[in-house]
Amino acid sequence: MESKLSAAWSQEQIFHFDDNATRDEVYSIDTPPPTASGSLHVGHMFSYTQTDVVARYKRMRGKEVFYPLGWDDNGLPTERRVQNYYGVRCDPAKPYDPHYAPPEKPAKNQRDWDMISRRNFIELCETLTVKDEKVFEDLFTTLGLSVDWRQTYRTIDDHSRTVSQRAFVRDVRSGNAYTAEAPTLWDVTFRTAVAQAELEAKERPSAYYRYPFKDSAGKEVIIATTRPELLPSCVALVAHPEDERYQQLVGSTVTSPLFDVEVPVLAHPLADPEKGSGIAMICTFGDMTDVTWWRELNLPTRAVIGRDGRLSGDTPQWITTPQGRDHYQQLAGKTVHSAKEAVIDLLQTSGLMRAEPEKITHAVHFYEKGDKPLEVVTSRQWYIRNGGRDAERREQLVERGRKITWNPSFMRSRYENWVEGLNGDWLISRQRFFGVPIPVWYPLNSAAEPDYDHPILPAEDQLPVDPASEPAPGFAESQRGESGGFMGEPDVFDTWATSSLTPQIAGQWERDSDRFQRVFPFDLRPQGHDIIRTWLFSSVVRANSLHDTVPWTNTAISGWILDPDRKKMSKSKGNVVIPNEPLEQFGADAVRYWAASAKLGADTAYEISQMKIGRRLAIKLLNASKFAFGMGVTEEHVIAPGSDPTIITEPLDQALLAKLRSVIEQATEHFDNYDYARALSVSESFFWSFTDDYVELVKDRAYGAQGEPAQASVRATLATALDKLLRLFAPVLPFATDEVWRWWRHGSVHAASWPEPSELDAVAGSPAVLDAVAAGLTSLRRAKAEANVKQRTEILSARISGPQQEMDSVRSALQDLQAATKSQVLELESTEGAPQEIVVSELALAEAATA
């Protein structure tokens, strides 16, 4: 059923975007491009279904839905996957081998992996991502996503590279992007700079080591530090300006132990009197606080840690005493880790350690994909202004956030928290291979040294460019690296620098302006709350500087998927569920039901039981429909504006449709508020009362036992109810509903319109009638259950008593009730006074046989 319908939707082009629609008619969705090199996860099914439910609803509401889906395939995750999958490594110095073929199986030992050229490496990235993307597309199709697959993009394809480079060139020209030599967070494993958004703070055990500096009088000033290996790069000591212990020292100089470097003692409010001994070493650079001190106190740079994470092999020239130079020689070339041990050893043998190390745990910054703490090194990088260094721009970006409707609304405070906590501009250059090249060149002077202050930008019609293989405008390739020539920028963009432009990429910015103005700013950005600080924020930054607007007007934030024990699913815990399993076991509709019954923003457990309910609902929908069609229901029986409503003669039938009308109203309202879960639950509870009570009550009449007009009334009611119900469930259960739709209607339910309450204007009636009769039905069923007889046992006579109004309602459907409960005589009695329950008494049963 599922593959048959998927094929039909594709063939009937139901999800194709029509470029003739006006902006008002369009509903555009900027979907997260999944990282195809990552593993498939049930979380993908969860959040993408939630988006799809909205897309299908909007389509039925008559919107021309623009629903593309891209693949985020550039960057480090892909590089790592290619390395591990093929067993290769990139060596940019190697020449290109046009006949290269990767090993059949990757070598077990990383040392035996093939070293291949950058171009060969990128070719493998291209091959593997295409393969991975197919797997994702298959899953999403099976899940029933109503994506327009013609609009697919890849964040590494020519178009994406062009958009990314164009946006960058414009940002450079408008001053929103710039290059600077500055201290930068650096991952020594991946040898690349890292942005604030990619940080992860992890609690790590560490220890304070205490040792003395000496003032001019030879008095000891004890400092406590967790990073004694940075002692050779110490440029100052710092204490809080109001810390009385150190006030008289501020302004004087002290001499460092082991290395005999004279450094000033300074005051700064960021020094925490509670931490360690209250006075800290400033080293260039131990962390971002050092960077702040260095900048605000105008300190010199004394870097000793290189990009490889090792201490410089040359003894720094600021260490001048023979003893100091000797001590440094014992550290030169060591990794941070062994340098730390060596310094501790030196301090101990010199008798300078003033206390036992004090063990602590503290938060250390890691690259989210790395496993070594980040270092701070000075390097030349490209930045995009994001308000991190500019209060006015920050305020502007907070304001943009307020122009977006957040679903759920509280997610906005995550955005504002993040924006307000920024401490620097967005670093967008990465020292990697598989990414969008930064499209700049630098002129070389007569000594072949680059002039970074005058980068050469490409013309926009030249894009995309690769400065590593194409010469700078106005130069010949032969001038590369020559004095008076040029050099290409070797770095690539951070993946977010491209991903932040998905609205521009999908909307064909500057490539098809007609398309772009129809879809931008987009109507909806769905995504997870983990990437508010990255993808969402960076997109707002780009739209702000490039278009002076928000990128979208609504955002729908999905929750996380937790395992049934409320733990986050992760590979290392071994609790990951492969998406195909539930799809095969329960079907796409069931999985979608599970996803669609969770509210936006709510972290949700992976619940098989919820999927079982979904499957039961889908099957019930098929069976109830079969019943209706078995009763001779056809398309002609559907009551629509213009058809004769007087055919619905029975108050019970009128009551059902009156109730349905209010269900439609409520479901529509909830859907409009992006509360698809409540829309579903409203429709669902109506549907169960429809099958359990209404259908049971009218069976006798449907078989024709009460004459033709009464039967015609049922047929019209069943047809009309089914017509609305199938459409109400279509966004969540696209397969079951369309299957049924095609049994008796033309085309697909997904091309049909969302039901309107006005479709039922012609039918008058009170929902209370159904409630009262259903209550009577339940009372009689209960009476039989309590009498311990089978439900099909005949009732010779019984008395039902209850409030006057309810008894009137019951009387209006007495024949149906009698038939459904196999009752020969039902006596109705109105009770006086306060509202009372419906009570069954004086029950006389046909057979004495107990159940």
Add this chain to the structure above:
RNA sequence: GGAUCUGUAGCUCAGUUGGUUAGAGCGCACGCUUCACACGCGUGAGGUCGAUGGUUCGAGUCCAUUCAGAUCCA
């Protein structure tokens, strides 16, 4: 340290702007092979709404304090 979310039946959750006796599904108990459906149907038991105080004629819902869990930011 700052911010946000969550706490309701054994479990998973709903409960809109305060308004009768707090709901659903699963699970549990009992019963039913009823002519759409055993991938099913019926009936039932089960809750002092985390705690305390306040506002109100009236609080699961609003306010304050507090406890527990989670997340984000620093």
